[in-house]
Amino acid sequence: MSDETLKVGDTIEVTTEGIAYGGDAVARHEGAVIFIPYAAADERLVIQITEQKKNFFRGSIIRVLEPSDARRDPPCEYFGRCGGCQLQHLDYAAQLSAKEGFIRDALERIGRIEWQPQIKVQPSPELGYRTRARLTLEKVAQVGDASNQASISIGFNEARSKSICDVSFCPVLSDGLNKALSDLREKLGGTWPFTGRAHEIEAAAGDSGYAIQPPIPGLSSGKLNCNVGDATYVFEPSIFFQSNRELLRDLVEAVIADQKGGLAIDLYSGVGLFSIALARRFERVVAVESESSAVKAAIENIAINRIENVRVIKASVEEWVKNFVRRLKERTAEAPGLIVLDPPRKGASAAIKDVARMKSAKIVYVSCDPTTLARDLRTLVDCGYVLDDIGAFDLFPQTYHVETVVKLSRAAEQGSHSPSRREKVNGTKTGRTGA
Numbered sequence: 001m002s003d004e005t006l007k008v009g010d011t012i013e014v015t016t017e018g019i020a021y022g023g024d025a026v027a028r029h030e031g032a033v034i035f036i037p038y039a040a041a042d043e044r045l046v047i048q049i050t051e052q053k054k055n056f057f058r059g060s061i062i063r064v065l066e067p068s069d070a071r072r073d074p075p076c077e078y079f080g081r082c083g084g085c086q087l088q089h090l091d092y093a094a095q096l097s098a099k100e101g102f103i104r105d106a107l108e109r110i111g112r113i114e115w116q117p118q119i120k121v122q123p124s125p126e127l128g129y130r131t132r133a134r135l136t137l138e139k140v141a142q143v144g145d146a147s148n149q150a151s152i153s154i155g156f157n158e159a160r161s162k163s164i165c166d167v168s169f170c171p172v173l174s175d176g177l178n179k180a181l182s183d184l185r186e187k188l189g190g191t192w193p194f195t196g197r198a199h200e201i202e203a204a205a206g207d208s209g210y211a212i213q214p215p216i217p218g219l220s221s222g223k224l225n226c227n228v229g230d231a232t233y234v235f236e237p238s239i240f241f242q243s244n245r246e247l248l249r250d251l252v253e254a255v256i257a258d259q260k261g262g263l264a265i266d267l268y269s270g271v272g273l274f275s276i277a278l279a280r281r282f283e284r285v286v287a288v289e290s291e292s293s294a295v296k297a298a299i300e301n302i303a304i305n306r307i308e309n310v311r312v313i314k315a316s317v318e319e320w321v322k323n324f325v326r327r328l329k330e331r332t333a334e335a336p337g338l339i340v341l342d343p344p345r346k347g348a349s350a351a352i353k354d355v356a357r358m359k360s361a362k363i364v365y366v367s368c369d370p371t372t373l374a375r376d377l378r379t380l381v382d383c384g385y386v387l388d389d390i391g392a393f394d395l396f397p398q399t400y401h402v403e404t405v406v407k408l409s410r411a412a413e414q415g416s417h418s419p420s421r422r423e424k425v426n427g428t429k430t431g432r433t434g435a
């Protein structure tokens with residue numbers, strides 16, 4: 001059967017190759033690429049084609065003929081229906097290996113960067129790790145005549161659907177967040193106090209208890225505390241804060257490592273997670289963040305930790321770095337020793353060329369999306385940076401998400417890796433080990 005004749009509803013036998021970013025296994029059938037959710041690599045499957053797109057198909061498993069050794073029973077009863085997790089059917093070693101593959105694949109395909117050394121993905125406790133979540137509440141049916149009496153679903157979006165998967169216990173959530181889930185259910189009873197059919201709640205757990213926002217009377221909605229190493233952070237559920245407490249200390253240590261010097265710049269600084277650690281090793285730190293609530297929390301965190309050498313600037317990174325480059329040219333600013341950038345999922349494409357023009361000796365790029373990371377790294381490499389190290393943290397076990405930390409230095413700064421010595425890989429100029 002050729003891909004022209006393959007169509008929705010067909011049942012075929014395939015052997016899967018690897019796992020693609022997003023969590024689906026990939027199989028090929030006479031030239032057609034098929035993505036298959038909840039499959040492992042190297043499995044023989046009977047699948048049914050469920051969807052046809054311009055360049056690929058999607059299929060669902062009808063029967064597993066030859067299962068992978070990595071296949072296991074998922075630890076959650078909602079797996080397959082709830083859209084929160086994609087990889088519970090794989091043992092943890094296979095999940096980590098898939099994540100190294102996501103990074104490597106994005107670097108090669110999107111960044112045209114070949115990275116030979118291993119990319120170690122630091123493991124996390126597999127379950128009970130998650131300390132932040134967006135819960136969706138949905139009024140599914142009205143009960144009786146009273147307009148505010150309802151049957152209510154509380155949980156997460158179902159996979160590839162707008163419906164809500166009603167979850168009474170989620171094994172990836174921390175105990176604190178599972179308590180938030182059950183308290184929410186108990187507090188509402190069968191009463192629907194919101195307008196509309198659906199309502200979203202941000203829930204987060206700190207060192208002592210949880211909070212939700214927007215507030216619901218009787219449930220905590222205040223500030224939370226979290227200690228990481230010797231620093232204390234205050235945050236609120238509606239402000240970005242990393243959602244896996246277990247690896248936070250190691251993540252901060254990996255980003256800062258033994259770097260020290262004059263000026264460090266923390267772009268997309270949030271509540272100051274990296275700024276506070278940087279302040280202990282650099283003479284001056286500038287933190288740039290656009291969200292007012294995060295800026296306010298960062299200022300509070302700096303005061304709580306008795307730090308005096310961090311300046312928090314409320315600005316869009318794009319505008320601030322452009323301005324910095326202008327000041328650098330006018331010699332009213334000095335080149336930083338280190339830039340840490342930790343953008344949201346969409347990456348930093350609008351700012352990345354100016355980040356390179358800031359002439360920082362070192363850059364550490366922290367990313368939660370290998371595809372946008374690879375695109376931005378390509379720009380940094382084209383602007384004269386070389387990759388020194390790539391590491392990753394499994395901040396989100398059971399899902400396809402992975403946090404990557406990439407360390408770069410300016411080629412001119414590197415004795416043994418000056419631009420003139422860069423190798424050509426895949427027809428493009430790249431840095432160390434072909435990167």
Ligand SMILES: C[S@@+](CC[C@H](N)C(=O)[O-])C[C@H]1O[C@@H](n2cnc3c(N)ncnc32)[C@H](O)[C@@H]1O
Nearest residue numbers: 240268269270273289290291316317342343344
């Ligand atoms: C992935 S979070 C990282 C926060 C912090 N580094 C941490 O680890 O806690 C990204 C942060 O960038 C901020 N942000 C998003 N777009 C921005 C922009 N264009 N300019 C400045 N900050 C931005 C968000 O508000 C968020 O706090």
